[in-house]
Amino acid sequence: MYLDVADLRTFYELPMGQLLRGLIGQHIRNFWPDLEKQRLIGIGYAGPFMRPYLGNAERCIAAMPAQQGAVPWPREADTASSLVLDGCLPFSDAAFDRAMMVHVLDHSKDAAEVLREAWRVLAPGGRVIVIVPNRRGLWARSELSPFGYGRPYSRSQLKELMQTCQFEVLRDEEALFMPPTRAGYILRSATTWEAIGRKLWPAFGGLLIMEAEKKVFRPVPIDGKKNPLRVLRPVFVPDGAPAGLKPIRRSGADAVRVMRTSR
Secondary structure: OOOOHHHHHHHHHOHHHHHHHHHHHHHHHHHOOOOOOOEEEEEEOOHHHHHHHOOOOOEEEEEEEOOOOOOOOOOOOOOOEEEEEOOEOOOOOOOEEEEEEEOOOOOOOOHHHHHHHHHHHEEEEEEEEEEEEEOOOOHHHOOOOHHHOOOOEOHHHHHHHHHHOOEEEEEEEEEOOOOOOOOHHHHHOHHHHHHHHHHHOHHHOOEEEEEEEEOOOOOOOOOHHHOHHHHHOOOOOOOOOOOOOOOOOOOOHHHHHHHHHHO
């Protein structure tokens, strides 16, 4: 079940939300340093993490699910947000080069449906970043942030979901190694917690961040010498049949069997 968009916006304006925006945003920028002349769509509530790309991306659209609600985004420019349905994005095929999915796969009833729709609107070779709560981490067990609601994922579960929806996983990593708390001394030392946690307990980060590429299957040409329709050619052609029908020549035991069948 989705959280209300007003609650999400309020959280990211609080000190903890601003801190998480910076910590998670650093991972995203490591994946995508620059999106110059790229078309970017954010699905769910990805606005706080799309803001660094407003200056150089060709287009940034925030697609917010109807069950969550929508707010104007960004505040400092013309609105580029849209109210959408989970399995029906109002965009044409291959309309975007990149997609960012935050607070959506862990809240949607049908995560595969949302991913397939993201696959449709991405151009061939387009890439997506997915952010979900880590099943092993502490943040999935805390209600201090939106990541404590909805369904958490393990790395293998998320990878299997991406592959099922025709995405090829390129890389993934954990984020948020600090404990979920509002204590000031913890928040002030967040970067230290991140550095220590990445070395000492790398599998227990609060979030999973996964980058994947849209996979398009190539058509396999059929060898003319091995035409599969050859088995449909008749072994016996009666008089007056169309000239295009040619019998298959057989020899040995197969030929005797065919002769007996045709009598």
